[in-house]
Amino acid sequence: MGFKMGIVGLPNVGKSTLFNALTKTAAAQAANFPFCTIEPNVGEVAVPDARLDTLAKIAQSKEIIPTRMTFVDIAGLVKGASKGEGLGNQFLANIREVDAIAHVLRCFEDGDVTHVEGRVDPVADAQTIETELMLADLESIEKRRANLVRKLKGSDKEAQQQDRLLAAAQEVLEDGRPARVVEVDAEDAKAWKMLQLLTTKPVLYVCNVSEEEAGEGNEHSAAVAAMAAEQGNSHVIISARIEEEISQLDAEEAEMFLGEMGLEEPGLDRLIRAGYELLHLETYFTVGPKEARAWTIKSGTAAPQAAGVIHGDFEKGFIRAETVAYDDFVECNGEAGARDKGKLRAEGKSYIVKDGDVLHFLFNG
Numbered sequence: 001m002g003f004k005m006g007i008v009g010l011p012n013v014g015k016s017t018l019f020n021a022l023t024k025t026a027a028a029q030a031a032n033f034p035f036c037t038i039e040p041n042v043g044e045v046a047v048p049d050a051r052l053d054t055l056a057k058i059a060q061s062k063e064i065i066p067t068r069m070t071f072v073d074i075a076g077l078v079k080g081a082s083k084g085e086g087l088g089n090q091f092l093a094n095i096r097e098v099d100a101i102a103h104v105l106r107c108f109e110d111g112d113v114t115h116v117e118g119r120v121d122p123v124a125d126a127q128t129i130e131t132e133l134m135l136a137d138l139e140s141i142e143k144r145r146a147n148l149v150r151k152l153k154g155s156d157k158e159a160q161q162q163d164r165l166l167a168a169a170q171e172v173l174e175d176g177r178p179a180r181v182v183e184v185d186a187e188d189a190k191a192w193k194m195l196q197l198l199t200t201k202p203v204l205y206v207c208n209v210s211e212e213e214a215g216e217g218n219e220h221s222a223a224v225a226a227m228a229a230e231q232g233n234s235h236v237i238i239s240a241r242i243e244e245e246i247s248q249l250d251a252e253e254a255e256m257f258l259g260e261m262g263l264e265e266p267g268l269d270r271l272i273r274a275g276y277e278l279l280h281l282e283t284y285f286t287v288g289p290k291e292a293r294a295w296t297i298k299s300g301t302a303a304p305q306a307a308g309v310i311h312g313d314f315e316k317g318f319i320r321a322e323t324v325a326y327d328d329f330v331e332c333n334g335e336a337g338a339r340d341k342g343k344l345r346a347e348g349k350s351y352i353v354k355d356g357d358v359l360h361f362l363f364n365g
């Protein structure tokens with residue numbers, strides 16, 4: 001399925017620096033994915049997961065293949081983008097296509113790097129961008145509702161549902177709030193998502209701080225943290241500059257560098273994991289002597305659909321899944337041990353796959 005995060009923010013806040021750092025990681029592992037096509041501003045990034053290495057060691061897998069997430073580096077938005085012909089609207093269309101937004105906020109003071117508004121104030125910047133996204137949503141809602149008028153005269157159920165949802169979004173937006181605050185029933189969830197409103201996308205704030213502040217952050221990132229908590233959004237503190245430097249080092253050098261900076265892991269790993277959580281994603285594994293591989297599913301996915309992530313035929317011909325929980329797999333030192341100790345379960349079509357499951361699918365095909 002492929003989950004996409006859009007990197008969004010004002011110009012010159014460090015979006016491309018971050019994107020470059022992220023995609024350097026992917027470049028190093030690109031050999032594992034010979035068939036993956038990458039557009040210039042779109043990059044696939046491996047999702048770091050220490051469990052995969054542990055599983056590979058136990059099963060003596062020849063290859064380790066992490067699961068991946070897509071990042072899209074979107075050009076800077078400015079005040080008035082929602083009204084802008086051409087580029088402004090083009091960028092907004094790019095945002096429409098992503099599943100979640102990584103909103104980069106300039107939290108570093110550096111006189112040499114120009115801030116478009118001439119001051120460092122990430123909370124105000126966040127509001128500038130959110131306002132543009134809200135205006136863009138309002139405009140598209142008005143257009144769409146106008147187009148629905150004719151259909152509403154008949155008894156088109158779908159049009160009625162759309163119009164009702166659009167009206168609910170319009171009401172909060174006119175009140176100066178993002179559409180994500182609208183509470184949506186389960187029956188409307190799909191149609192709501194299909195509206196692709198920009199301000200319904202989950203947001204992760206990325207506080208881009210200076211190199212010295214990568215560990216603890218600063219007053220600006222603290223202000224963002226407070227804003228995020230109030231909104232129910234999450235945030236990470238990162239120095240895009242450092243991440244870029246780290247991404248160019250080999251594993252050993254990177255570890256030394258991190259140690260010197262007093263950091264436990266690259267900020268990118270935290271960012272990717274936060275994005276994963278934001279999208280309610282989970283990982284299951286397939287493990288054998290050939291390869292140990294991680295796969296991404298939405299939380300709450302049933303076994304046949306989880307199998308479908310590997311191949312459509314696995315889903316169509318699904319018979320059952322042999323399942324070992326990650327901890328059991330490690331404790332029993334592999335699948336054979338798990339089987340001996342009765343930790344290998346056979347699960348049917350209604351089984352909801354759990355994060356960390358090691359799976360083996362049986363199917364007709």
Ligand SMILES: Nc1ncnc2c1ncn2[C@@H]1O[C@H](COP(=O)(O)OP(=O)(O)OP(=O)(O)O)[C@@H](O)[C@H]1O
Nearest residue numbers: 011012013014015016017076108209210239240241
């Ligand atoms: N944490 C940081 N500390 C200091 N300088 C930084 C930091 N992050 C990025 N920069 C610098 O800020 C400048 C702008 O970065 P970058 O080009 O990544 O921004 P951008 O958001 O992609 O801009 P645009 O929207 O114009 O494409 C670069 O000179 C970059 O080196």
Ligand SMILES: [Mg+2]
Nearest residue numbers: 015016075076
């Ligand atoms: Mg850029």
